[in-house]
Amino acid sequence: MDFFSFGKIIVYIDKFIKFINSIFFLVLIIGLSFALIISPMDYLQGDTVRIMYVHVPSAWIGLSIFSIIAIGTLLNFVFKIKNLYLFVKSLAPIGLLFTCLxxxxxxxxxxxxxxxxxxxxxxxxxxxxxxxxxxFFIMSFKIFKDSEKLPQILSAISILGIINIPIIKYSVEWWSTLHQPASIKIMGTSSIHSSMLVPLFLMLLVLLLYCALIFLMKYKTEIIKIKKRNIKRL
Amino acid sequence: MINEFLNMGGYGFYIWTSFLIVTVFCFILYYKTKKTLKKYEKELAQELEKLPIEHRKRIARSSKVISSILASQNKLS
Incomplete structure (x- = not known):
């Protein structure tokens, strides 16, 4: 399990941060050009459809990150893997940001x-x-910082929160809502034209690169915090 | 033509505000995260500075995390 040692991880983190920094602005410029200039306006909504290029990827990221941290928290509760604890702690603020956005x-x-x-x-x-x-998830890290109950509390929030994920996904089908049904389907044909699908996935890529960058910096910070606490034992 | 682009068919306020909010809040999180990382890197390097040089070198040899931090802070002597 040497691959998962902090020493190995921090080397890869630095490499990934450098890689993301080197391509981020190029991908951002391409994504924004497609989203704001090249993509056509919608025949009904006009130019307002361009908001989709930040709204939809933000919602996808918000939902995905909660699903990941819920699984990570439950696995950590069962198997007590320290890396998973740092992993979910580093991901949660990114998920909150994109859910708010x-x-x-x-x-x-x-x-x-x-x-x-x-x-x-x-x-x-x-x-x-x-x-x-x-x-609640992020506050728990601060309120129950040194408590042995923290894994249980995080697991409880995760279990309750994960129930909400399918409710969000299918809410537009189960209830009569103002929100339109999903236009992009993993299984089946999507009802969105490629001229809008390409900018959407480009903007998703931009935001995913951003998420990766923030996650890596936060994860590195958590590793340094541990090393700083344990410096006398080294 | 620029006015037309900024106006976005009369919906410029909603579209530009959306993109601006995403940009500003993403930048704030990036700035705060980077600042915190630099702060902890600096603090760890300062803690290591207090140690005797032989001890510091031994730690740097045994811990990749420490050697990486010291290298980034240019304090490996």
Whole structure:
């Protein structure tokens, strides 16, 4: 398991950070050019559809990160793997940021298309609940910092929070909501044209690179904190 | 043409605000994360500076994390 030692990990972290820094701005410029200039406007929504290029990837990232941290927390609870603890701690703030961004950009998209900034419908409310789960999760690290109960508390939040994920996903099908149903399907044909799909995936790539960069820096910080605490034992 | 681009068919406020909010908040998180990382790197390097030079060299040889931090701080002597 030498591959997972902090020494090995930190070498790869530095390499990945350098790699992301070297390509990030190029990918960002290409993504923004497609999202704001090259992609066509929607025949119904006009140019407001461009908000999709930041709203949809943000929502996907917010949902995915919570699913990952929930699985990670449960695995850590069972197998007590220290790396997993650092992994979920480093990921959670990124998930919170993108969940908040999905809500705010969704609201900015909602006003010109629905005529309202906010509605207490199933999709919007379940996203707000996800944001609260993120807040509880992050607060637990601060409140129960030195408590032995922390893994149990994180696991409880994860289990309750993960139930919300399919509710968010299927809320537009189960209930009558203002939010449109999914246009992109993993199984089946997507109802979105490639001229909009390409910018969407380019912006997803930009935000994923950003997430990776923040995650690696946070993970490295956590490793350094541990080394600093244990310096006298070295 | 630039005005047309900025106006975005009359929806410029909503579109530019969305992109601006994402940019600003992503930058804030990046800045805070980088600042925290640098702070802990510096603190660890300062703690190591307090140790006798032989002890510091031995730690740097045995720990890749420490040697990487010392190298980044240019304090490996």
């Amino acid at each position: 999905a809500i705010v950009t969704g609201s900015l998209w909602g006003k010109p298309t629905w005529g309202t900034w906010w509605a207490w419908d199933a999709r919007l409310t379940s996203m707000l609940i996800l944001m609260l789960f993120y807040v």
